Amino acid sequence: MSQSVSSALPRLAVVGIPGNRRVGLFQDALRAAGLPAARTVPWLDVLRGDARFLPGETVRVDSPGEDAEVDRLLRGMDDPTRVEGSARWYARFTAAVRDVARAADAADAEVLDDPGDIAVLFDKRICHGVLDTAGVPVPESPTSGPAAAPVRGWADVRALMAGHRMPRVFVKPAHGSSASGVVALETAGPGRIRAATSVERDAEGRLFNSLRVRRCTTEREVAALIDALAPDGLHIERWLPKASQRGRVADLRVVVVAGRATHAVVRTSRYPMTNLHLGGARGDLGHARAAVEAAGGSWEAALAVCERAAACFPGTLCVGVDLLPSTGWRRFTVGEVNAFGDLLPRLTGLPGSGAEDLDTYGAQIAAVLNRTRNDRVTDAP
Numbered sequence: 001m002s003q004s005v006s007s008a009l010p011r012l013a014v015v016g017i018p019g020n021r022r023v024g025l026f027q028d029a030l031r032a033a034g035l036p037a038a039r040t041v042p043w044l045d046v047l048r049g050d051a052r053f054l055p056g057e058t059v060r061v062d063s064p065g066e067d068a069e070v071d072r073l074l075r076g077m078d079d080p081t082r083v084e085g086s087a088r089w090y091a092r093f094t095a096a097v098r099d100v101a102r103a104a105d106a107a108d109a110e111v112l113d114d115p116g117d118i119a120v121l122f123d124k125r126i127c128h129g130v131l132d133t134a135g136v137p138v139p140e141s142p143t144s145g146p147a148a149a150p151v152r153g154w155a156d157v158r159a160l161m162a163g164h165r166m167p168r169v170f171v172k173p174a175h176g177s178s179a180s181g182v183v184a185l186e187t188a189g190p191g192r193i194r195a196a197t198s199v200e201r202d203a204e205g206r207l208f209n210s211l212r213v214r215r216c217t218t219e220r221e222v223a224a225l226i227d228a229l230a231p232d233g234l235h236i237e238r239w240l241p242k243a244s245q246r247g248r249v250a251d252l253r254v255v256v257v258a259g260r261a262t263h264a265v266v267r268t269s270r271y272p273m274t275n276l277h278l279g280g281a282r283g284d285l286g287h288a289r290a291a292v293e294a295a296g297g298s299w300e301a302a303l304a305v306c307e308r309a310a311a312c313f314p315g316t317l318c319v320g321v322d323l324l325p326s327t328g329w330r331r332f333t334v335g336e337v338n339a340f341g342d343l344l345p346r347l348t349g350l351p352g353s354g355a356e357d358l359d360t361y362g363a364q365i366a367a368v369l370n371r372t373r374n375d376r377v378t379d380a381p
Helices: 003-008 023-031 043-047 066-076 085-107 115-121 124-133 154-162 219-232 285-294 299-310 360-379
Strands: 011-016 037-040 057-061 167-171 181-189 193-201 207-216 234-239 249-259 260-269 318-325 332-338
Touching: 011 023, 011 043, 011 249, 023 360, 037 043, 043 066, 043 085, 043 249, 057 085, 057 167, 066 085, 085 115, 085 219, 115 124, 115 299, 124 234, 124 332, 154 181, 154 219, 154 234, 167 219, 181 219, 181 299, 193 219, 193 285, 207 219, 219 234, 249 299, 285 299, 299 332, 318 360
Parallel strands: 011 037, 011 057
Antiparallel strands: 167 181, 167 234, 181 193, 193 207, 249 260, 249 318, 318 332
8 A cells, every 4th residue: 555545544443351252343345445454542531531532533432232241331330231320431431432522532533423413312302202203214202301300219100101001111220231131011901911021130139130021910020120120221122013024033233334324124022022141043034025015115215214313413323223023014203313323234235225335344444435535635725
């Protein structure tokens, strides 16, 4: 690579977990693009106040997950499978992201992930309110927006479900991810209740993430679970009937890069939660698109919903949108928007997206390069 070409390329740094698969996939994409490796800034350095950035660097903030020591510093728990501590995690994580932005700004470096956006993305209550205000279709929620009253426990959940005529809801930790602590809850009159969750409670009442979904069928059991989750903050959404594929409930994860939907995967499951680590499986995207068109809907309109959701976070290069198709595949709502929703190994881009031969990381690198080229044109005399 010539010196003139090399000097025109952005110098990349990634705040992440050294050796983690996310960082590795990003480095692989850089190598595939013929670019030098990004400098890795460990999350441990950030949390200990030792992170440094270089002038002119473009800084990508990646997930702090899958590292026990980082999780201990953020959550205050020695066991990374524990569910509790998400409010503490949120406060420390968002403060750390702000520290990254301040340090980068002081070094005249650019961050690809806005701290304000990330703070909203990791609070389901506020994020839901932002999307709703912007006209993005979302499930009805009595806890949406910063002015909503906090949910103190099971009594509040029951009252909100009754008051809003919601016999089926998802109860979610406000700051959770990867379905951690999520409870899919159904009621059908006094004493009739059923819930599905991956949370396990031990004999001492401590909560743990599990890789299996279990059923709760008594109000006493559900009440104890909700009461244990409530101190970290809860968000409640109407449980909408979703489309199915081959007899399994289905939704989509759509990755939006620089404002454009570039990648999509169908997730199917026997359970209400479709997360792949909970036994979900990738479905057939071609069949999903055909089902949308057969129902008289528009695949392009479905992707446009995701792009509208991503537009609520203009300071963040890439988000993953959980798109919920209604029964029949005609209408869509946005369940969540994820700051780190791009971990979809070996998935290449959608036709017509401009990322057809790229994975999600390659698409982000291409967007950074394109922005760099546009900035050079704008700055040219």
